Amino acid sequence: xxxxxxxxxxxxxxxxxxxxxxxxxxxxxxxxxxxxxxxxxxxxxxxxxxxxxxxxxxxxxxxxxxxxxxxxxxxxxxxxxxxxxxxxxxxxxxxxxxxxxxxxxxxxxxxxxxxxxxxxxxxxxxxxxxxxxxxxxxxxxxxxxxxxxxxxxxxxxxxxxxxxxxxxxxxxxxxxxxxxxxxxxxxxxxxxxxxxxxxxxxxxxxxxxxxxxxxxxxxxxxxxxxxxxxxxxxxxxxxxxxxxxxxxxxxxxxxxxxxxxxxxxxxxxxxxxxxxxxxxxxxxxxxxxxxxxxxxxxxxxxxxxxxxxxxxxxxxxxxxxxxxxxxxxxxxxxxxxxxxxxxxxxxxxxxxxxxxxxxxxxxxxxxxxxxxxxxxxxxxxxxxxxxxxxxxx
Numbered sequence: 225x226x227x228x229x230x231x232x233x234x235x236x237x238x239x240x241x242x243x244x245x246x247x248x249x250x251x252x253x254x255x256x257x258x259x260x261x262x263x264x265x266x267x268x269x270x271x272x273x274x275x276x277x278x279x280x281x282x283x284x285x286x287x288x289x290x291x292x293x294x295x296x297x298x299x300x301x302x303x304x305x306x307x308x309x310x311x312x313x314x315x316x317x318x319x320x321x322x323x324x325x326x327x328x329x330x331x332x333x334x335x336x337x338x339x340x341x342x343x344x345x346x347x348x349x350x351x352x353x354x355x356x357x358x359x360x361x362x363x364x365x366x367x368x369x370x371x372x373x374x375x376x377x378x379x380x381x382x383x384x385x386x387x388x389x390x391x392x393x394x395x396x397x398x399x400x401x402x403x404x405x406x407x408x409x410x411x412x413x414x415x416x417x418x419x420x421x422x423x424x425x426x427x428x429x430x431x432x433x434x435x436x437x438x439x440x441x442x443x444x445x446x447x448x449x450x451x452x453x454x455x456x457x458x459x460x461x462x463x464x465x466x467x468x469x470x471x472x473x474x475x476x477x478x479x480x481x482x483x484x485x486x487x488x489x490x491x492x493x494x495x496x497x498x499x500x501x502x503x504x505x506x507x508x509x510x511x512x513x514x515x516x517x518x519x520x521x522x523x524x525x526x527x528x529x530x531x532x533x534x535x536x537x538x539x540x541x542x543x544x545x546x547x548x549x550x551x552x553x554x555x556x557x558x559x560x561x562x563x564x565x566x567x568x569x570x571x572x573x574x575x576x577x578x579x580x581x582x583x584x585x586x587x588x589x590x591x592x593x594x595x596x597x598x599x600x601x602x603x604x605x606x607x608x609x610x611x612x613x614x615x616x617x
Contacts, residue, residue, distance in 0.1 A: 240334030241312055243285040245325050251275040252460060258282035263331055265321055270295050271302030274413050286312040286333045290319050293351060299360040307353050317348035382545055384501045389549050395514040396496040400452050400471050403516035406432035409508045410440035416524030419557035420447040437504050441465040456504040458484030466493060475504045506546040513550045520550060523557040
């Protein structure tokens with residue numbers, strides 16, 4: 225569905241949004257180098273929630289999309305997040321913008337027009353909360369078609385990775401002890417920061433095996449937890465995380481090609497290969513399950529059908545089968561944060577300390593020796609107050 229194009233008008237009183245242009249056809253790569261006030265130029269059909277949240281967190285002044293941010297295939301979540309955050313979003317300007325604008329150019333977004341110097345270099349459709357809401361409502365009618373495609377992709381994944389799903393064939397050996405323990409898998413996806421905060425007490429008390437999926441390893445480090453295992457393509461995880469001492473599992477293609485291994489070799493780091501058709505978060509769940517995890521807690525992963533579709537690729541169908549394979553072991557972090565409460569609450573510790581202090585003072589006051597000690601403490605306290613007052617007189 226192509227969004228309606230607005231009439232070309234140039235505002236004489238409103239100069240628009242001025243900023244430095246940052247360009248990349250992969251939004252995930254672009255967000256790593258964005259600075260507050262930049263104008264992000266992307267090519268992202270059906271902008272997903274995770275990418276939109278990353279753009280908001282980077283503090284961009286505006287977003288210009290070469291493709292439609294919401295095509296009508298399904299009600300994707302990204303455009304609503306941007307416009308709700310007050311970030312101007314101009315859609316469907318065409319791929320020519322990447323040839324007309326260079327990295328670091330100063331550009332101005334004036335309504336639907338992107339201007340460099342005095343020349344208009346791109347023109348698109350301005351998205352507002354009203355247009356996004358209407359497009360999302362219209363897109364819900366297309367969910368049936370997307371569901372059929374999703375089911376077909378799911379069956380294709382089952383055909384390719386049946387041995388892995390049913391029998392665990394191809395799962396590598398690991399040094400980390402997982403048998404009988406809880407495993408916390410962190411994906412830098414939906415609400416991962418909030419979930420990690422909510423699970424702090426759980427992590428301290430149960431000490432689960434911490435698994436970071438690509439950038440999820442950096443999310444753990446940001447939350448001041450050290451990952452035990454890092455799983456993924458190794459394309460969106462920092463060198464700092466890779467060198468933290470975690471065991472490294474490279475997600476490879478089914479034919480054995482593992483581009484992430486080249487990066488680890490350059491860093492002088494050892495790793496193991498896990499070849500699978502699905503996503504890296506699937507690989508992490510299958511690894512934990514096959515090694516005997518008692519419970520798998522997922523942070524930032526995909527949960528609903530819209531979230532699966534919002535992943536934006538056919539491989540997302542593997543998540544559905546992986547969750548069926550793992551079964552009752554898998555618990556979403558939000559469920560844990562609602563059900564789990566630390567056995568010892570902070571207010572209970574404070575009340576215990578207060579009660580103990582009161583009991584100690586009462587015991588002192590009931591004995592001659594204690595009364596003498598209290599008298600000495602009172603004298604010292606008066607001396608301290610007298611000395612403090614002397615500083616100001």
